[in-house]
Amino acid sequence: MGSSRDTLGLVRCLRNCIKHVxxxxxxxxxxxxxxxxxxxxxx
Known part of the structure; x- marks a missing residue:
């Protein structure tokens, strides 16, 4: 389950970066x- 949490965190970071850009x-x-x-x- 740890890997799924990491992927969710990465997706959130990517979404935040895209919104900022x-x-x-x-x-x-x-x-x-x-x-x-x-x-x-x-x-």
Whole structure:
């Protein structure tokens, strides 16, 4: 049963990592999309 617990832990870690990566990608996309608007507003 120990091996099954280890696999579950690995799956949870992988899911958390994937969620973190997706969030960072979304944030980076939003920042890049807002940057040109901010630059145009400054001008």
């Amino acid at each position: 997706l969030i960072t990608i979304r944030v980076s996309q939003v920042e890049t999309a807002e940057r040109p608007l901010k630059v145009s507003m400054r001008r």
